[in-house]
Amino acid sequence: MVVRFAFQSDLPAVNLLRKQLNDLHVAGKPEIFKPGFPAELRDYLYAVFDDPDKELVVAEQDGSILGFAILNALHRPETPYMFERRYLDVDELCVAESARRQGVGRALIDFIRNYAGVRGFSRVELNMWEFNRDALAFYEALGFTTYRRYMELPVEQEEEK
Numbered sequence: 400m401v402v403r404f405a406f407q408s409d410l411p412a413v414n415l416l417r418k419q420l421n422d423l424h425v426a427g428k429p430e431i432f433k434p435g436f437p438a439e440l441r442d443y444l445y446a447v448f449d450d451p452d453k454e455l456v457v458a459e460q461d462g463s464i465l466g467f468a469i470l471n472a473l474h475r476p477e478t479p480y481m482f483e484r485r486y487l488d489v490d491e492l493c494v495a496e497s498a499r500r501q502g503v504g505r506a507l508i509d510f511i512r513n514y515a516g517v518r519g520f521s522r523v524e525l526n527m528w529e530f531n532r533d534a535l536a537f538y539e540a541l542g543f544t545t546y547r548r549y550m551e552l553p554v555e556q557e558e559e560k
Contacts, residue, residue: 400458400460400465400502400503400506401458401459401460402456402457402458402459402506402507402509402510403456403457403459404454404455404456404457405455405456405457405467405487407461407472408446408502409455409457409464410444410445410455410486412463412464413444413457413464413467414436414440414441414444414455415439415453415465416464416466416467416493416494416559417431417444417491417493418430418436419493419495419496420491420493421436421440421479422522423531424528424552424556427530427531428528428530429483435552439486439502440465442522447469452471452472453469453470453490454469454470454472454474454514455469455470455529456468456469456470456489456507456510456511456514458494458503458506458507462469464495465494465495465498465501465503466492466493466494466495466498466503466504466506467491467492467493467507468489468491468492468493468511469489469490469491469492470487470488470489470490470511470514471486471487471490471504471532472487472488472518472520473485473486473488484521484525485519485520486515486520486521486522486523487511487515487518487520487522487523487524487525488524488525489497489511489523489525490525492504492525503527504537508541511523525538526542526549
């Protein structure tokens with residue numbers, strides 16, 4: 400298996416994996432995520448590919464794309480509240496359902512960690528949805544820790560009088 404930066408010819412295969420990821424999110428949070436995979440979602444990947452502040456990384460074996468990650472180079476200037484931060488954000492990461500638990504995800508994270516170090520980023524960050532317990536266990540096993548949490552409180556809607 401080889402982990403590398405994507406070629407434009409990889410984008411259709413990556414979009415097939417992004418559809419798997421979207422379907423997972425729809426199943427986990429159907430009140431938030433829309434089913435299907437419309438043109439806007441497919442086209443987003445082409446915008447990522449052309450964006451100089453983003454990178455698309457793929458894991459390939461025998462000509463098949465088994466996983467991918469979208470990376471954002473982020474810079475947050477210093478504010479009265481926070482210090483300046485430069486970090487690498489993992490916007491999306493997915494391993495094909497058929498290739499999970501075979502080292503693909505670990506290889507992607509190893510590549511990302513190395514890339515972040517070479518580029519001088521102080522950390523790699525990502526966010527994930529709480530329903531995805533398999534992803535949480537995977538990230539924790541690789542050394543990720545939770546430092547911030549988003550919480551929700553569903554509210555019943557009442558009719559206006």
